[in-house]
Amino acid sequence: MRIISWNVNGLRAVHKKGHFEWLVNDSSDIFCIQETKAHPDQLPEEVRNPAGYYSYFNHSEVKKGYSGTAIYTKEKPLDVFYGIGKEKDPEGRIVGLEFENFFLLNVYFPNGGGGPERLAYKLKFYDDFLKFIEKLRKHKPVIFCGDVNTAHQEMDLARPKENETNTGFLPEERAWIDKVVDKGYIDTFRHLFPEKKEAYTYWDMKTFARDRNVGWRIDYFFISKEMLPKLKKANILSSVFGSDHCPLEIIIE
Numbered sequence: 001m002r003i004i005s006w007n008v009n010g011l012r013a014v015h016k017k018g019h020f021e022w023l024v025n026d027s028s029d030i031f032c033i034q035e036t037k038a039h040p041d042q043l044p045e046e047v048r049n050p051a052g053y054y055s056y057f058n059h060s061e062v063k064k065g066y067s068g069t070a071i072y073t074k075e076k077p078l079d080v081f082y083g084i085g086k087e088k089d090p091e092g093r094i095v096g097l098e099f100e101n102f103f104l105l106n107v108y109f110p111n112g113g114g115g116p117e118r119l120a121y122k123l124k125f126y127d128d129f130l131k132f133i134e135k136l137r138k139h140k141p142v143i144f145c146g147d148v149n150t151a152h153q154e155m156d157l158a159r160p161k162e163n164e165t166n167t168g169f170l171p172e173e174r175a176w177i178d179k180v181v182d183k184g185y186i187d188t189f190r191h192l193f194p195e196k197k198e199a200y201t202y203w204d205m206k207t208f209a210r211d212r213n214v215g216w217r218i219d220y221f222f223i224s225k226e227m228l229p230k231l232k233k234a235n236i237l238s239s240v241f242g243s244d245h246c247p248l249e250i251i252i253e
Helices: 011-016 019-025 116-137 171-182 188-192 225-230
Strands: 002-007 030-034 054-058 069-073 079-082 094-098 103-108 142-147 185-187 219-224 231-236 248-252
Touching: 002 103, 002 142, 002 219, 011 019, 030 103, 030 142, 054 094, 069 094, 069 103, 103 116, 116 142, 116 171, 142 248, 171 185, 185 188, 185 225, 188 219, 188 231, 219 225, 219 248, 225 231
Parallel strands: 002 030, 103 142
Antiparallel strands: 002 248, 030 069, 054 069, 079 094, 094 103, 142 219, 185 219, 231 248
């Protein structure tokens, strides 16, 4: 099974550029989209319901053209859920699917910028999310993917020293990823490529950072460790354009 994750920075924009067609035709079994920036009713039919896929959307209720997540899957899930348990998800940040052998959660984690209130919101979201997937994991293994909005280690961004006091690389943000790993979740790319540097998933568009590969690895696929024997491949698809992020993929047995 091949799963792709991509922060598209606007699903309608990616479609207009012709990149959505790549997703549909690239033989992935599931693709997870973050930052859709759209209500499903704003999408053309070929994006809302592409042939051969079941599609599920979560959108922001707090403001238009903001946040949003979607999952497209060839296999119909046993269940679909939005948000973390019974808590509301007003920013449309989570779509979760239950399959026979695992849970899959597609997440657009908050950015900690915009003041201390948003950083606190991000850290609370982190903690609530981890508690939630730990409950799910008691029933079956968990995969979660998406834009985590934090680089874990110094090798995960081009300029770590310059960003030590910036959100996305703060000690408290990075400590949460430590906690995720300590709980037994595997960063699939780093597991297969433990020493690989200059492997990024996000570049600032305003400074043309992608041309110079001055980037950040802030997008991830994590799997609970009991799934590790089934992991066959994990890649960053840095040759795919259309957003300020590039897609990533895993293949599981």
